[in-house]
Amino acid sequence: xxxxxxxxxxxxxxxxxxxTSDRRIQAQTVVGQAQAHQPYGGVVPEIAARxxxxxxxxxxxxxxxxARMSIGEVDAVxxxxxxxxxxxxxxxxxxxxxxALAAGKPLIAVNHLEGHALSPRLADPDLDFPxxxxxxxxxxxxxxxxxxVGDYSRLATTIDDAAGEAFDKAAKLLGLGYPGGPAIEELxxxxxxxxxxxxxxxxxxxxxxxxxxxxxxxxxxAVASGEYRREDIAAAFQQAVVDCLVDRTRLALExxxxxxxxxxxxxxxxxxxxxxxxxxxxxESRRFSVPPGWLCTDNAAMIAWAGAERFAAxxxxxxxxxxxxxWPLDFSAEKVRGAGIKA
Numbered sequence: 162x163x164x165x166x167x168x169x170x171x172x173x174x175x176x177x178x179x180x181t182s183d184r185r186i187q188a189q190t191v192v193g194q195a196q197a198h199q200p201y202g203g204v205v206p207e208i209a210a211r212x213x214x215x216x217x218x219x220x221x222x223x224x225x226x227x228a229r230m231s232i233g234e235v236d237a238v239x240x241x242x243x244x245x246x247x248x249x250x251x252x253x254x255x256x257x258x259x260x261a262l263a264a265g266k267p268l269i270a271v272n273h274l275e276g277h278a279l280s281p282r283l284a285d286p287d288l289d290f291p292x293x294x295x296x297x298x299x300x301x302x303x304x305x306x307x308x309x310v311g312d313y314s315r316l317a318t319t320i321d322d323a324a325g326e327a328f329d330k331a332a333k334l335l336g337l338g339y340p341g342g343p344a345i346e347e348l349x350x351x352x353x354x355x356x357x358x359x360x361x362x363x364x365x366x367x368x369x370x371x372x373x374x375x376x377x378x379x380x381x382x383a384v385a386s387g388e389y390r391r392e393d394i395a396a397a398f399q400q401a402v403v404d405c406l407v408d409r410t411r412l413a414l415e416x417x418x419x420x421x422x423x424x425x426x427x428x429x430x431x432x433x434x435x436x437x438x439x440x441x442x443x444x445e446s447r448r449f450s451v452p453p454g455w456l457c458t459d460n461a462a463m464i465a466w467a468g469a470e471r472f473a474a475x476x477x478x479x480x481x482x483x484x485x486x487x488w489p490l491d492f493s494a495e496k497v498r499g500a501g502i503k504a
Contacts, residue, residue, distance in 0.1 A: 162181055162183055163236040163469060163472055164180070164230075164236055165179070165181075165236060165237050165238070165465045165466075165468040165472060166179055166221070166224070166225075166232070166238050166239065166465065167179075167180060167239045167240070167464035167465025168217065168221070168238070168240040168241065168253040168254075168256055168461055168464065169241045169253055169273075169459060169460060169461040169463075169464045170213040170241065170249045170252040170253035171243070171245025171246065171273045171459065172249060172299070172300075172459055173193060173197075173198060173209045173212075173249075173459075174193050174194070174458070174459040174460070175191070175194075175213050175216040175252075176191040176220065176459065176460050176462075176464075177220040177221045177224045178190070178224060178460065178461035178462040178464070178465045179225070179228050179230065179465065180462055180468075181469070182469045182472075184286060184466075186462055187224075187228040187230070188227035188228040189224060189461060189462050190220050190224055190227075190461075191460050192216050192220065194208070195338075195340060197212065199338055201339075202333040202339055203329060203333075206246045206248055206249070207248065209249050210249050210251075210252060217252055217256055218256070221260070232264045232266070233264055235264070236266070236267075236472065237261075237266055237267040237268070237269055237472050237477065238257045238260050238261045238267070238268055238269065238468075239269040239270075239465055239469075239471075239472075240253045240254045240257025240258075240269070240270065240271065240464070241253050241254065241271055241272075241464055242254045242270035242271060242272070242478075242482060242483070242484055242485060243484055243486060243487070244272070244273060244274065244300070244486060244487045244488040245300075246486075247485075247486040254270065258480050261480065262480060269467075269468040269476070269478060270478040270482040271467045271468055271471070272467075272488050272490060273459075273464075273488075274301065274303075274490050275310075275313075275490060276463040276464045276467045277296055277425040277457075278296060278305065278307055278313065278467075278490065279307075279310070280452050280456050280457075280462075280467075281294075281425055281451065282466070283452070283456065283462065283463065283466040284450075284453060284456055285450045288423065288448075288450050289421075290309045291306055291308045291419045292306075292307050292420070292421040292422070292423045292450070293305075293306060293410075293413060293414060293417050293419040293423065293447070294424070295410050295422070295424045295425075295429075295438065296425055296426045297323070297325065297406065297425075297426045297434070298323065298426035298427045299323060299325035299326055299427055300323055300325065300326065301318075301426065302318065302323040302325075302371045302373070303315055303317065303318045303490075304316045304318075304369070304410060304413040306417055306419055310474050311474070311476065313490040313491045314494075315489070315490065315491035315494040316369055316413045316416070316417070317369040317370045317409060317413055318370055318371065318494070318497055319370065319372065319373065320370050320497050320498055321372050321373060321374035322374050322377060323371075324371070324373060324405075324406065325341075325342060327373035327376060327377050327402065328341040328342040328345050330377045330380075331377060331380045331394075331395075331398050332345050334380055334384050335348070335384060335391050335394060335395060342427065342430070342431060345398065345399055346399065346431055346432070348395040348396075349392065349395040349399045350396075351392040351396075352390065352391075352393040352395050352396030352397070353392075353396055353397075354396040354397050355397070356389060356390070356393035356396075357383050357394050358397075359376060359383070359397045359398060359401045360375055360376055361376075361401055361404045362374075362375045362376055362405065363405070363409065367412075369413060371409055373402070373405070376398070376401055376402070380394060380398050383397075399431070399433055402434070403433055403434055403437045406434060406438065407437050407438065410441060411441055411445070414441075414445050419447070421442075421447055421450055422438065422441070422442040422447045422448070422449050422450075423449075424438055424451045425451070425457060426457060427457055427459065428457075429451055430454040430457040430458060435451055438451075
């Protein structure tokens with residue numbers, strides 16, 4: 162059994178965790194920055210990076226103390242090395258490098274997307290490779306076949322906005338707080354999803370990808386018209402996103418023999434999305450797996466777990482490994498039309 166220290170700072174959450182190779186979380190902590198970024202309606206990179214510098218050292222000390230361990234008892238240090246806001250990414254990676262060097266431990270530079278991609282296996286011991294993954298977060302919306310650690314085939318991505326980005330923008334248009342996903346979901350509970358006509362971009366098409374920019378623009382027009390209640394707009398928007406995700410995922414499943422459908426990423430914490438995809442998996446006779454909500458949002462437990470999986474496979478990194486703003490899981494994937502080519 163190995164124990165991995167995981168560090169995360171790719172966006173606006175500072176996090177540290179200790180996770181064992183037999184799926185025990187010895188200690189973990191996450192400190193968010195939503196209050197600092199709320200006045201701006203989104204994450205301000207400079208504010209985020211400075212906060213990580215101030216917060217992360219104390220979090221590392223906290224999890225080691227909670228587990229009653231020293232850094233010398235850790236088998237390896239795993240740190241997010243991208244993709245993300247480069248100033249933030251550098252904080253966890255440089256901290257990880259320093260700890261690894263000082264303690265003489267292996268360093269594992271983790272792709273943040275791989276952290277999400279492998280996180281369902283931390284929560285679900287029976288989930289084996291391969292599986293179909295819908296990765297939905299603030300910066301990414303992708304469908305991938307997860308064939309093994311470090312082995313990913315991207316089947317679809319967004320050609321403009323990611324789903325989480327669309328949630329944040331719709332929330333801002335509705336005068337809601339940041340982050341937008343939970344705010345939209347709460348407001349939608351009191352709304353009628355059929356009261357506002359909104360588009361479902363690419364639904365029914367043979368193109369495998371996602372698009373949410375047109376949906377965001379339609380929300381803007383609905384708000385500006387003054388004809389609809391905010392609750393109805395929120396409910397209609399959420400349902401439109403659900404319909405897009407289900408349709409695109411169904412199309413990907415038609416071309417895949419993966420026995421399981423898995424969702425991960427911050428948007429996967431949305432109950433309506435989870436329920437709709439569970440129904441899709443049942444209709445397609447696929448096993449369905451989704452991590453608990455706390456494991457869907459950014460955290461260090463998933464980074465530590467990805468580190469544990471890579472450590473078991475002998476995949477460690479040199480101390481000169483770079484921080485990356487963009488870092489695709491599938492380097493062979495073809496570029497898509499549009500400007501929204503996400504890592």
